[in-house]
Amino acid sequence: MTREPPAPPDDETAGRDNGNAAGKTYPVEEGARRLRKSRAWYLRQLRAGLLPGHRAGRTWFLTERDIDQALEQTAQPANGSPPSATEALGQSSAQKLTQAAGLSRRQRRHRLPPPAG
Structure with a gap:
């Protein structure tokens, strides 16, 4: 075989x-x-x-x-100013980004706006 x-x-x-x-x-x-x-x-x-x-x-x-x-x-807007992380990626993706960056829970709390709702 x-x-x-x-x-x-x-x-x-x-x-x-x-x-x-x-x-x-x-x-x-x-x-x-x-x-x-x-x-x-x-x-x-x-x-x-x-x-x-x-x-x-x-x-x-x-x-x-x-x-x-x-x-x-x-993609970035034509005026050259990049959108903030929460605008570009949405709230949940922005949280993933900060978690992936190795930030502590306290650091994330101070850098991200409070969750809607």
Whole structure:
């Protein structure tokens, strides 16, 4: 009996149509390049749940839709003044951001507005 060779890892199929419903997949480097950010920054955002992406084992990959959504989420207004964290990300995402930044509960309480309701 002969065994079939294992399927190639995700890195080798990145940027190709792999036959799934989502279409092409891209490595994190491609998403970071299109957002003009570093790979490390993009990975931190993915791990914190602030940007869309998919994970297979230890490898993250992105679809065209994930990259487009990330571009929309990180877009800044034309006047050059970036929105505050709570405006850009919403209350729950802003809380995730501060928790991911390693702030204590007291520090978060002083930096974020009180919850609505």
